[in-house]
Amino acid sequence: MRGPSAVAAIAAATTLAVEVRSWSVSPISIGLTKLQNPRPQRRHHDRLPSTNNERRSRRPAVAGTALHSGSSDDVQHQLRSMGLNELQTQFRLAIAREDMDAAIIFRDELADRVSSGAYREIDDDEDAEVKNARLSWKGLGTAPWLVDRVEALGYPLPTTIQINSFEAVNVLLSTVDQISLIRSNADDTLEERLESRSPQNFGVVISGSTGSGKTLAYMVPTLSTLSQTLFTRQRIRLKAEEDVGDMMGDLLDRVMVQASPSVRGQGYEQVGGKEGRGALTGAALASLGKSGTDVKSPVALIVVPTRELGVQIALLLFELVGGNKKGSATESSGRRNMFKYKGPKGVKIGCVLDDNTAKEGLKLQTDVAITTPQYLGRLLQDGDIDPSMLRVVVYDEADLGLEQTSEEILNQLFENKEQKQKFSRISYLVGATVTESLASLAVKDEVLPDGKSFIATATRFAPLTKEDELDVEGDTSGPMVGIGSSPDSRATLSDLGLCLDPGLRHERVVTTYNTELLCLARMLRQELKDFEAANELLAESVDDESDTLLKQLEELREETKDLEQDSDLASVFAMKEPQNKLQKPRVVVFFPDEDEAKDAIFSLRDAMWGDHKIGVLLPKGEQPLSIMEAFKNGDLSVLLATPNSVRGLDFPALTHVYTLFLPSEDPREYLHLAGRVGRIGQQGSVKGIGGRVTAIIDPDEANAYDEMAKFLGFDYEDISPPESAITDESDVEDVRRFLEDSYTLLGTAEDFDEKSPSENEGDEDKEQGR
Ligand SMILES: Nc1ncnc2c1ncn2[C@@H]1O[C@H](COP(=O)(O)OP(=O)(O)OP(=O)(O)O)[C@@H](O)[C@H]1O
Numbered sequence: 001m002r003g004p005s006a007v008a009a010i011a012a013a014t015t016l017a018v019e020v021r022s023w024s025v026s027p028i029s030i031g032l033t034k035l036q037n038p039r040p041q042r043r044h045h046d047r048l049p050s051t052n053n054e055r056r057s058r059r060p061a062v063a064g065t066a067l068h069s070g071s072s073d074d075v076q077h078q079l080r081s082m083g084l085n086e087l088q089t090q091f092r093l094a095i096a097r098e099d100m101d102a103a104i105i106f107r108d109e110l111a112d113r114v115s116s117g118a119y120r121e122i123d124d125d126e127d128a129e130v131k132n133a134r135l136s137w138k139g140l141g142t143a144p145w146l147v148d149r150v151e152a153l154g155y156p157l158p159t160t161i162q163i164n165s166f167e168a169v170n171v172l173l174s175t176v177d178q179i180s181l182i183r184s185n186a187d188d189t190l191e192e193r194l195e196s197r198s199p200q201n202f203g204v205v206i207s208g209s210t211g212s213g214k215t216l217a218y219m220v221p222t223l224s225t226l227s228q229t230l231f232t233r234q235r236i237r238l239k240a241e242e243d244v245g246d247m248m249g250d251l252l253d254r255v256m257v258q259a260s261p262s263v264r265g266q267g268y269e270q271v272g273g274k275e276g277r278g279a280l281t282g283a284a285l286a287s288l289g290k291s292g293t294d295v296k297s298p299v300a301l302i303v304v305p306t307r308e309l310g311v312q313i314a315l316l317l318f319e320l321v322g323g324n325k326k327g328s329a330t331e332s333s334g335r336r337n338m339f340k341y342k343g344p345k346g347v348k349i350g351c352v353l354d355d356n357t358a359k360e361g362l363k364l365q366t367d368v369a370i371t372t373p374q375y376l377g378r379l380l381q382d383g384d385i386d387p388s389m390l391r392v393v394v395y396d397e398a399d400l401g402l403e404q405t406s407e408e409i410l411n412q413l414f415e416n417k418e419q420k421q422k423f424s425r426i427s428y429l430v431g432a433t434v435t436e437s438l439a440s441l442a443v444k445d446e447v448l449p450d451g452k453s454f455i456a457t458a459t460r461f462a463p464l465t466k467e468d469e470l471d472v473e474g475d476t477s478g479p480m481v482g483i484g485s486s487p488d489s490r491a492t493l494s495d496l497g498l499c500l501d502p503g504l505r506h507e508r509v510v511t512t513y514n515t516e517l518l519c520l521a522r523m524l525r526q527e528l529k530d531f532e533a534a535n536e537l538l539a540e541s542v543d544d545e546s547d548t549l550l551k552q553l554e555e556l557r558e559e560t561k562d563l564e565q566d567s568d569l570a571s572v573f574a575m576k577e578p579q580n581k582l583q584k585p586r587v588v589v590f591f592p593d594e595d596e597a598k599d600a601i602f603s604l605r606d607a608m609w610g611d612h613k614i615g616v617l618l619p620k621g622e623q624p625l626s627i628m629e630a631f632k633n634g635d636l637s638v639l640l641a642t643p644n645s646v647r648g649l650d651f652p653a654l655t656h657v658y659t660l661f662l663p664s665e666d667p668r669e670y671l672h673l674a675g676r677v678g679r680i681g682q683q684g685s686v687k688g689i690g691g692r693v694t695a696i697i698d699p700d701e702a703n704a705y706d707e708m709a710k711f712l713g714f715d716y717e718d719i720s721p722p723e724s725a726i727t728d729e730s731d732v733e734d735v736r737r738f739l740e741d742s743y744t745l746l747g748t749a750e751d752f753d754e755k756s757p758s759e760n761e762g763d764e765d766k767e768q769g770r
Contacts, residue, residue, distance in 0.1 A: 027495055036468075041235070044616060084209075085212060085680045087113075088159050088160070088680050090102075094155075107132065111132050111134065112364065114135065114160050114163050135157060137158055141190050141221055146343060148342060149320055149321075149709070151219065153319055158213075158216070160212070160458045161208040161458040162220065164456040164460060164461035165218065166217075168452075168455070168461040169190065171191060173202070173667060174193060182379035185296045190225050191222070191226065191227055191228050192223050193230075195367050196422075197424055199422060199424050200425075201425050201426075201446055202452045202453065203427050203454070203494065204428050204453065204455075205455045206428055206431075208458040209499040209675065210432045210676070211678060212680065214431070214432075215396070215428070218396075218428040219316065222392045225426065229391065230299075230321075230343075233367060237365065240445075244449075261419070297386035298365055298366045298389070299389060300398060301413075302390040303370075304397060305371060306645070306647065307354050307399065307624070310353040310371070312368045316350050317368060317370075320343075321347040324339040324604075338713065349370065352370075352375045364385040380412050380413065390413075391424065392427075394425075396430045397647050398429035398434045398436075399435065401755065402429075402441060414427070414446040415443055419601075427448070429445075432671060432672065433498050433499070433671060433672070434496055436492075436496055437494070457494065465494065481732065500671050500690065500714060501678050501746075506665075506709065506714050506715070507692070507694040508695050508706075508719065509696045509720070511696060513698050516660045517660075519722065520604070520658060520660065521608065522722040523658070523722055524585075524587070524612060524658075525608070528585060531584060531585055586639060586655050587637070587638050587654065588639050588651055588654060590639065590646065591640060591644070592642075594642050597640045601614060612638045613638070615627045615636040615638070615639055615640070619642055636641045639651065643663065648672075649676065657674060658694050658695075659696070662695060664701065664704035667708045669706055670712065671712060678691020679691075743758055
């Protein structure tokens with residue numbers, strides 16, 4: 001254990017290093033004093049009122065934490081100005097570096113925010129333990145094996161949306177008497193509570209900004225409510241295999257799922273299963289039939305709009321149920337080690353996400369199926385999914401997914417009248433842009449049944465109420481009698497809005513027609529130069545005797561290296577970089593379509609001269625997973641993407657998003673695109689940086705951008721396109737680059753003046769005498 005002064009020093013130094021990363025604002029004039037300036041005031045943020053002012057005012061100003069030292073009021077001001085993603089990242093960092101003073105401050109702030117938005121308010125004088133229990137997986141009621149697992153995977157604490165979603169499930173599945181027990185020592189598990197009721201439907205809408213942790217917000221309660229079921233299925237399978245004396249096939253399969261050395265580049269096959277694997281022999285099947293227990297149809301279904309998102313979710317689930325995603329054969333899996341895994345084994349995840357896998361359908365005995373709306377109908381029709389067996393249905397990116405699913409298929413999936421149902425079912429509708437349009441859902445009464453549905457956001461959770469019922473004073477309808485029955489503690493679908501992360505910084509660059517690529521290349525180069533300048537500055541400051549903080553940072557981070565690796569904090573601390581260096585810019589660039597992205601790659605590669613390694617992620621590309629993996633590992637630093645990848649994909653340690661694609665007709669897509677940066681744990685979510693999103697557009701799009709910004713309610717900064725760097729003093733290299741750019745990035749040698757393409761076309765027509 002380190003002493004408190006060292007702890008404070010590392011905290012201060014970390015703050016400094018983190019803030020240096022905001023070099024891009026004013027690269028050259030950067031100085032250490034400047035670096036310590038607080039970041040600009042946030043502009044849009046639905047802050048929660050403090051519910052415990054007295055305790056807040058007693059909080060010490062903690063010198064040398066991520067909070068700038070100052071008076072108690074200053075500290076509180078800084079805390080309140082933090083978005084939830086940022087606060088959670090800081091809390092996690094403080095714990096990782098054992099800075100308990102700071103951790104307590106962040107924890108209390110989070111506990112306040114979570115409790116003030118809770119459906120059932122906790123009184124101020126109620127035991128603080130109860131309040132803080134909300135902040136832990138265990139306290140929420142997560143299955144014990146899963147508590148171990150999420151910790152081992154680097155998610156030691158739930159995020160606020162995860163807390164609220166879990167609490168929503170807790171309240172839904174509780175009787176009035178049980179509610180007070182939920183966070184104390186309730187004897188029965190979540191699953192037992194679900195099973196003790198006659199079969200019925202429950203609904204949870206999870207609505208929160210991009211990168212707030214919505215995937216685990218449904219995954220953890222889902223696995224907690226399926227825990228025993230999965231263990232039972234495991235036992236039944238084993239028994240069936242013993243009965244027919246043919247254990248090998250499935251055992252091999254089970255070992256493969258648990259012990260696979262790597263899912264790199266073949267993750268899809270890994271989770272989808274290869275041909276022949278996973279299927280029991282005919283004899284085994286017959287014996288399953290005899291046992292009278294059906295373990296053939298999946299118990300959970302996750303519907304996603306794209307293949308990439310499906311794979312990402314499958315891989316997370318794969319890890320949660322004991323799968324081992326070692327990067328290489330020699331890499332130590334440390335705390336992720338499967339031998340410490342105590343959960344149900346051999347859980348089978350079946351993905352039907354493209355034509356190839358759709359041909360085969362789901363493997364027999366799939367426990368959790370993951371598919372897109374495109375293939376859902378076929379799976380239902382072929383009997384691969386029996387709706388009456390489903391205990392959990394998730395629509396991730398629900399707004400889009402539901403739009404893409406026909407009414408007929410929704411009916412098949414959800415119109416599963418309760419009297420015929422064998423099991424209770426929880427449906428989760430999840431997304432950053434799920435809105436009141438859900439009310440028009442054809443099967444709304446089945447998906448979000450009255451009195452049995454909740455809304456969970458990053459700041460609150462509350463039962464879903466019909467708009468007109470809100471006026472009924474003291475309304476006590478539904479099973480939640482006696483808890484929070486005042487209208488204020490209820491929510492309606494109209495409370496749902498588009499959730500744009502308030503921490504993001506938006507920039508608009510209006511450039512002349514057809515020069516977007518050129519502008520992008522110049523901005524990327526400038527960013528690299530600024531990054532190098534900031535790094536040099538850091539190196540100099542380390543040499544400077546007066547600046548001991550960075551030296552301490554270096555030493556202490558060396559000391560905590562294992563801890564950081566263990567806690568999977570590499571993305572935050574940029575472990576691949578030398579200790580006193582910043583993380584190299586890592587960006588995603590969105591293009592309007594596949595052709596433009598493909599065309600851009602060659603010219604951009606030339607233009608970056610190897611300073612950036614560039615890859616392109618195409619929806620129908622050959623190896624989307626290896627490209628994503630290469631970007632994840634840092635082998636690529638610029639990823640060109642298409643609108644297909646704007647939703648849900650979690651690109652680690654991203655510093656910046658650029659877009660040459662303006663989804664002005666559907667602002668929801670801008671929100672998702674922007675939300676690839678500024679996510680929990682990313683550089684861009686850490687104080688002083690905020691995710692940065694730069695749209696490079698032509699003059700025709702300028703107004704549309706402005707309208708979109710107004711619609712989504714964000715402020716933006718206008719940035720001038722970078723000028724050519726050629727002056728009398730330019731060296732030969734610069735001139736050569738300039739000339740090359742003119743040929744490769746402008747795409748044509750035409751004179752691109754301020755006219756629009758249509759005007760330019762007119763000129764062409766004239767030239768050609770048309
Ligand atoms: N409890 C946690 N502790 C630490 N990190 C977490 C936790 N939960 C999620 N994360 C990290 O936060 C990031 C965002 O999570 P996730 O992809 O679930 O966000 P999301 O809300 O679904 O975003 P989007 O709307 O863009 O799909 C991921 O990198 C994930 O690993």
